Amino acid sequence: MNELTPPPSDGAAANETGESLPHNLEAEQQLLGAILTNNEVYDRVAAILRPGHFYDPVHARIFEIAVARIQKNALASPVTLKAFMEGDEGLEQLGGPAYLVRLAGAAISAYAARDYAQMIHDLSVRRDLIALGREITERAARVEVESEPKDQIVNAEQRLYQLAEQGVAERGFQSFLKAVTDAVNVANAAYQRDGGLAGMATGLEDLDAKLGGLHPSDLLILAGRPSMGKTSLATNIAFNIAGAHRHGTRPDGTEGTVNGGVVGFFSLEMSAEQLAARILSEAAEVPSEQIRRGDMTEAEFRRFVEAAKALENCPLYIDDTPALPVNQIAARARRLKRTHGLDVLMVDYLQLVRAASAKDSRVNEVSEITQGLKAIAKELDIPVVALSQLSRQVENRDDKRPQLSDLRESGSIEQDADVVMFVFREEYYREREKPGDHDLDAMAKWQEIMEQVHGKAEVIIGKQRHGPIGSVELAFEGRFTRFSNLARPWQQGAGGGF
Numbered sequence: 001m002n003e004l005t006p007p008p009s010d011g012a013a014a015n016e017t018g019e020s021l022p023h024n025l026e027a028e029q030q031l032l033g034a035i036l037t038n039n040e041v042y043d044r045v046a047a048i049l050r051p052g053h054f055y056d057p058v059h060a061r062i063f064e065i066a067v068a069r070i071q072k073n074a075l076a077s078p079v080t081l082k083a084f085m086e087g088d089e090g091l092e093q094l095g096g097p098a099y100l101v102r103l104a105g106a107a108i109s110a111y112a113a114r115d116y117a118q119m120i121h122d123l124s125v126r127r128d129l130i131a132l133g134r135e136i137t138e139r140a141a142r143v144e145v146e147s148e149p150k151d152q153i154v155n156a157e158q159r160l161y162q163l164a165e166q167g168v169a170e171r172g173f174q175s176f177l178k179a180v181t182d183a184v185n186v187a188n189a190a191y192q193r194d195g196g197l198a199g200m201a202t203g204l205e206d207l208d209a210k211l212g213g214l215h216p217s218d219l220l221i222l223a224g225r226p227s228m229g230k231t232s233l234a235t236n237i238a239f240n241i242a243g244a245h246r247h248g249t250r251p252d253g254t255e256g257t258v259n260g261g262v263v264g265f266f267s268l269e270m271s272a273e274q275l276a277a278r279i280l281s282e283a284a285e286v287p288s289e290q291i292r293r294g295d296m297t298e299a300e301f302r303r304f305v306e307a308a309k310a311l312e313n314c315p316l317y318i319d320d321t322p323a324l325p326v327n328q329i330a331a332r333a334r335r336l337k338r339t340h341g342l343d344v345l346m347v348d349y350l351q352l353v354r355a356a357s358a359k360d361s362r363v364n365e366v367s368e369i370t371q372g373l374k375a376i377a378k379e380l381d382i383p384v385v386a387l388s389q390l391s392r393q394v395e396n397r398d399d400k401r402p403q404l405s406d407l408r409e410s411g412s413i414e415q416d417a418d419v420v421m422f423v424f425r426e427e428y429y430r431e432r433e434k435p436g437d438h439d440l441d442a443m444a445k446w447q448e449i450m451e452q453v454h455g456k457a458e459v460i461i462g463k464q465r466h467g468p469i470g471s472v473e474l475a476f477e478g479r480f481t482r483f484s485n486l487a488r489p490w491q492q493g494a495g496g497g498f
Helices: 026-037 041-043 057-071 079-086 089-095 098-105 110-141 149-165 176-192 206-210 230-243 273-283 288-293 298-309 326-339 362-380 392-396 410-416 424-429 440-453 490-493
Strands: 217-225 246-249 255-259 263-267 316-319 343-349 384-389 419-424 456-464 470-477 482-485
Touching: 026 041, 026 057, 026 098, 026 110, 041 057, 041 110, 057 089, 079 098, 079 440, 089 206, 110 149, 149 326, 206 456, 206 470, 217 316, 217 362, 230 263, 230 273, 230 316, 230 384, 230 482, 263 326, 263 456, 273 288, 273 298, 273 316, 326 362, 343 362, 362 384, 362 410, 424 456
Parallel strands: 217 384, 217 419, 263 316, 263 343, 343 384
Antiparallel strands: 246 255, 419 456, 456 470, 470 482
16 A cells, blocks of 8 residues: 555644644545545445544545535546646645545545544544533633623533534435334334333323324424313323333343333423422322412321322423523433433423524414424434413304314414324313303203213314324313323223222
8 A cells, every 4th residue: 555644734733732633644545545536435425424524624625626526426536636626735735636646546445435434523523522622611711791601501512412413313315124124113112012002101091092102203282271281281291201210121122211201391381399289289189279378187298298209209300491492492401311311301381482593473483493392302302292372262162172273373383293182171161151040940951061071171182193183081180180091981880080
């Protein structure tokens, strides 16, 4: 093999402190030689390599010009590149156009090209980490009014995550065989759960049967009018998932969540204490208003304390920072996944999330928010459940069951969501239709209707990409803000119930 030991050019030898940065000039030379000898080698490395990944600036320019020609279906060889690099000072220091010929002479075999490309990419990431570390140090050392430490931390986390994700998102095309294999693995996982679910169980059997569980990378919208129980249903599902969490060895041999999951809950409306009180009310079966007032019997208080102890190690993490921008939600979700794991994310509620940048209309802001939440779901490979308000037009109809058109700023929400669900409690509306005591016939009819709808709720699935739409009936206990499986008439005698 020809000798190729070019001196560092354009200041690439070391950084300003004099320390040598990680690099491998020989790998760069041999990969470039392979591309100049056989342009088809570029197709094997295109997904992971860019000019900026090369340590030597001359090598970066050679790669950039070669790629530009290859992408135009033109030949990239030492002869064709010579014309484009005439007068290049860096190349002149290495011996001029003769250096391109020596590169081609040092070419590796095509099959090893991807390994060399991966090495060049990894060394580039290491250099970026060193540069980022130095930048963080310098910014922290400068005490400036407009540069708050917490903002620096968020910025550093975003930069680190971007580095970690380089080359991961650019998966490109995959063969149908791989896609089929992945689909079979999902079906097998569901089959291993005794014919259960492909996704994560919510703990509400009829809802799970309709949805097949919560699926990774899905954005689910849970919408409803005020007092329908959106937050209650979200906390119930979060509590069920976190309470069932088990860590162990998965069927593929990796370590991780084998049942339930780690839950992240962004509560933009209620404080963490209020949310915890709701969950404790459900677990201890003590009405939430009594918990707020401290008005409990000794037995109730004992149940309350025991429930609190049982929930101490529950992997449910609450962030109650108000008015968070969607990019902050993404950054905090990544941090939670990195530090504690994250299997499902809840956002209560969508209209309180801010767009990352100011937009000319609220519709465009909501579009950015829903797209951002969908991106989080795909990036972290988790289901994201976002709560949403409904417009007042529901109240103007005789049948107050919500529809997709009732979603506020419905276009973007309906478009980006994989599943749209509505919470509906007829009991709430019927209570407000109570006739006067003097009208005995109307009162009897009203009481009969109230008996039929009392303690019942509907979750209406208005959209589902992967399955059927329709309604699911649940039981609702208002005193404990708890949704549960509805006992059927034929189950009553067999001990079925809440």
